Amino acid sequence: MRTVRDAALDVLRHRGLTTIFANPGSTEVAFLADLPDDFDFVLGLHEGAVVGMATGWATAADRPAFVNLHTTAGLGNAVSALATARANRVPLVVLVGQQDRRHLANRPFLTGDLEGLAGVYPVYTNQPPRPQDVPGALARAWHEARLGRGPALVIVPSGDWAEPAEDVELPAPDAMRTASSLEERELDELVALVGGAARPALVVGADADRPDTWTALVELAERLDCPVWQEAFAARAGFPQDHPRFAGHLPSGRSRLRDTLDGHDVVLVVGGPVFRQYLYEPGPLLPPGVRVALLTDDLEDAKHSPAELALVAELPSLCQRLTERLPPRSSPIQPLQQGGSATSAGLAAQSGIPAGVGMAAGAAADPGSATGPALRAADVMTALARRLRPDTVVVEETPSSRPQLHRLLPARESLGYLSAAMGGLGFALPAAIGVRMARPDRPVVAVVGDGSSLYGIQALWSGAHYSCGVLFVVLANGRYAIMDRLAEQHGGKPPWPAFSEVSVSALARGLGCPAESVHTQEELGDALDRVVPTLPARTNPLVLEVAVRPDPTFQQ
Known part of the structure; x- marks a missing residue:
């Protein structure tokens, strides 16, 4: 007997949704167990990592990615990442599991109030009224994700997959075109x-x-x-x-x-x-x-x-x-600030960064204090700028050091820079892995603050398990530096402590991801000279935890 699951898998095949990013739960096992050989399953250890990887994959592949989430807990854990996908205008088809519809009225264990849980961030949410409507809902979700440029959710009760596929309707068109030109x-x-x-x-x-x-x-x-x-x-x-x-x-x-x-x-x-x-x-x-x-x-x-x-x-x-x-201009216009983001003193001032910080290729690191790190974030950006190929994808999540990265690591090719438009943390680690999965021809480097990395650290297991050769450069200052600066701007001291005891490299190794620690300019140069040339063909990730001094200023 042909089942609703069989019909749904055909819909997914037809639309190229054969890579499943998921953290499985009991309400999805009937769909996931014994997947056909033409489907690939990518496990994330947290739903934020799952959606983050899918977001990076869809961005790099330039087409929708498919995500499977587990009822209330899974969807709830993923809401921030779904909000980032919406802000980044990334299409995702998201299957959310639900308890069997035959006893939903009795509110069994794991029943979820799911339709409004992700708020306004989905561009489409549908719980099909009968099992036979599931394949059509998935087909429509693919269109909605593409046209709405965000996550489209389909909520499917667990018992629906085994129902017979007779009377299955596919209300969504096989192809859709929209007007895209102006008179x-x-x-x-x-x-x-x-x-x-x-x-x-x-x-x-x-x-x-x-x-x-x-x-x-x-x-x-x-x-x-x-x-x-x-x-x-x-x-x-x-x-x-x-x-x-x-x-x-x-x-x-x-x-x-x-x-x-x-x-x-x-x-x-x-x-x-x-x-x-x-x-x-x-x-x-x-x-x-x-x-x-x-x-x-x-x-x-x-x-x-x-x-x-x-x-x-x-x-x-x-x-x-x-x-x-446009008519030709009668006289040339000189920009108010001369271009060239990596060399402009005017842009340094515009970014709130002192002119010359980290800009010279051979600049010496700040000597620092007797006990603190010698390196600043700008030194790390300069070292990367000297070595990265123009086609490198730089995935960024370092709020306090973002102006230096923009100034010193200009994007030279399309897809050269990727960040989270929503501003929520936990994006860069999984997104970089998803980008590498979709575009193994591009070197991928994630530049991440240590505080930011802790919001998506579980993704490192997926990067190692699926042989994604991403270089993760973690700027470790042991605190939320941008929050410290904002508190100072408000004239007060931050009540939150530093977390200098945290070792991101140790956490990475605990998740099966190779990692190294760097403390000096010489160690940084040696590590990058060894690793960066391997990035195009690299099959294992590496976390490079670089101890840096907190940036002393912040300007919006």
């Missing part, structure tokens, strides 16, 4: 606005991180001869950050944002929100008289951005058509 007349207002600007500026976001969009944006920036800024807290790089037009990362505070864009009359935002902020500051977003237009393929950004004009369409063709219609 020429719809570009007229944009052309008039941008073409008439005296001092335009470009701001790029994570949604521009595709090779064809990069190509189109380079042509547009060179036609406008204007500076290009990256949105604050972007999950991905929207422009080649070693290009002469690249001017740096926008600050996330209103006062410095106004200072940065002062003097421009038109700001064209491509593939990002207008404008991402962090801590609240009073006052307007922009200086008086600055006009803003948004080009996006994300309807959500278009609806929430305070732009004068927003056009929703595919970004590469839209940027190319705009470039073709």
Whole structure:
């Protein structure tokens, strides 16, 4: 007899959902046991790691990933990671187990109130009314995840899988196309606005991180001869950050944002929100008289951005058509701050980092105190910058050192930088593993704070077990440095203690992942010289725990 499970597996095959990221529970065993040979099962030891790996995989593969979660406990543990997937605009099809529907009315053990548990973060949630509707719900979830660009949940009671597949309906279409182009007349207002600007500026976001969009944006920036800024807290790089037009990362505070864009009359935002902020500051977003237009393929950004004009369409063709219609400039425009993120003293000031810190390739490390580490985070970034190939994927989760990483490790190829747009911790370790699984042709390096690593440490077991050759560089300062700085800005002392007793390298080894500790510039250089050349073909991960001094300042 053909079962609902058989029909569901066919749906998953047809849509390329044959890698299952999961932490299994009893309500899913009927689905998972004795999987066909064409399905791969990837175990994570915590649901945050499961969803994080799937998010990295879907990002790198550029298609939806499939996740299996265990009823209330599994979905509840995964909510933060699902929120990150939604903020990063990553499509996930998420199967959530439920107790057998035949006695749900009696509220048996492990029954979950699941439909609202993940809040507004899923783009679609469905508990099919009958077992035969499960395959169709999974088919629709695949479309919803792609079109809504986020996690789509299907809740399936455990007894449904063995039910007969007769009368199975697949209400979702086999393929779906959406309108993605604009008429020429719809570009007229944009052309008039941008073409008439005296001092335009470009701001790029994570949604521009595709090779064809990069190509189109380079042509547009060179036609406008204007500076290009990256949105604050972007999950991905929207422009080649070693290009002469690249001017740096926008600050996330209103006062410095106004200072940065002062003097421009038109700001064209491509593939990002207008404008991402962090801590609240009073006052307007922009200086008086600055006009803003948004080009996006994300309807959500278009609806929430305070732009004068927003056009929703595919970004590469839209940027190319705009470039073709722009009149040539009568005189070149010099950026307010010269580009070249790894060498600009102006950008150092814009990032709140003293000019010259860690910028010289052979710079000596800060001698530090008699008892503290000699290395600073900037020294580690500089050492990596000297050695990493342009196609390296850098996965970042080091909040207090993010400005140094942006300044010293520019993204030089598409998918060169990946972070969590939501800001919740626990993303980088599992995401880096998922990226490597999907793109074994790309070297992958995760740069993570020790505090951040503890939110997703279980993922290291998966990285080792599935032979993912990721280099994890853990900046270990034994505290939540960014929280310490914020407390100081509020004029008080933090009540939380340091956790210098924690050894991430020891935890890694306990999870079966090779690890080393580094304390000096010489040890760091020797380790990177030995490991980095092996990254393209490496099959085992390595944690490099680097003792660093806490950064003394923080600016949003």
